[in-house]
Amino acid sequence: MTIASALEMALAAVVLGMAMWTIVARETFAAAVGFVVYGLLLALVWVRLDAVDVALTEAAIGGGLSGVLLLGAAARLRASETRAAAERPGGIMRLGAAALSATVAAAFGASVLLLPDAAPTLAPAAAANAVATGLGNPVTNVLMAFRATDTLLEKVVLLLALVGVWSLAPDRLWGGYPGARHQADPLGTLAFLARLLPPVGIVVGIYVVWAGANYPGGAFPGGTILAAMWLLVIMAGLTDTPTISSRRLRLVLIAGPGVFLVVGLGGLCVGTAFLAYPVAYAKPLIIAIEIAMTLTIAATLGLLVAGAPERSAGR
Amino acid sequence: MSAATVFGLCGAALAGLGLYGLIVNPQPLRKIVAFNLLGSGVFIIFGIVARRGAAAGFGADPVPQALVITGMVVAFSATALAVALLLRLFQTAGSVTLDADSPANMGTDSVDA
């Protein structure tokens, strides 16, 4: 038993402890806070599994943005706590649920322990084909070149979720401002942080996107950092959310999947297949797609957290 | 016990915990949190499959990692949509119960349009 495996077991135990606390905590707000801590600890687990890109994405999206979303919702739903708590299921239901969960967990555990020893892997194939793009980060290669269709479709899924959130607005508020207007003392602490941090955050976000070509990073963590800076400025009341009918906003939202689709169709017309990059232009094309993707991801994630329109456009 | 096995079992336990929380917690927001726990447990199992596929100079197989990144973003967008639905339900019905027989869920056909 080396020190490394002892630390890993300790980390796994702490992660399980946090997950258990999130399930059994009394208040929903406490459960949401526990979920944020759980997300950040999970990022450490990902680093131990040699998946640094995934760790960055988990810390940014799982810990950061999901946490903001859930904390905001928990604060707004505080009035419904007692009513919901009265509906706790009885002992038989809990026993049944516990038995089912234990069975599912045992099945997953057994499948983990029974994984074949000569693990099948696509890493040699990924390494062999890396010359097609000239990028140094294998995960970016997979995301942007080898499985680019998945990434394109994921962009569309993000857009669909946003349209779904927007469509929940009452008819008279369509085209209005998402979320409530945040007020903060313009000389106070939050406004100070919202003036201090975004320049640094924007640089860090752009760096993460740029470095994702050869080092861990990429459009997803970078776009999330940019979205977080935008949300910080909104929450400090220094700016307001754009109206959802704003043409510029909609152009930014479709820029990512749009550029991706255009490049893909170009591959069909000029090259051999949909999303085939000509080897000479692969790297500039991928970087152009990533820039458009980052803007779209930042805008979409920020608006998903901001929510459905709550104030009408003609204020 | 290698890192992959330890974290794999941890991921299996997380999936079980998430499922239990999803069934047992009556407050829908906590069901959403438990659903996210379930999802992250499954993602960890993807991660250990990636770790075990380390070859060709990489620390882990990059393909499952890319799948997990895509999955995390999609799971977040699903969570955001679910939370928006929940907040709208609270706004229209005044409570968040999913129980069909409760008075809040009967006779709320007049949606705030």
Place this chain on the structure above:
Amino acid sequence: MSLALDIVTITAVSAGAFFFLAGTVGLLRFPDTLTRLHALTKADNVGLGLVVLGLLPQAGSLRGGFKLICVWLLVLAAGATVSQLIARAALASGASGQQGHSTVRAAGDEGPPT
């Protein structure tokens, strides 16, 4: 030379870990919000600072060390702001058991949405 650097790393990171432990014990044992925030700042500022100081010899390049220091400064900024906001909210809601003086609120920030 590398042995000396390793000794510096181990000492500094252990000292940082001690401050983290002290901060966590404070978080769990102190009676109210304000005192718990006070304990947490020790973990944030001194604890993380010592850990970063201990990792600087292992950074391998000037850029790596600079990035570590930037991480520490960002955590300081975020931690200080959040502590202020939580403390004002606790004072205003009376959770701290102390009187919420109006002068403290007036100099502060996010009030109820008007």
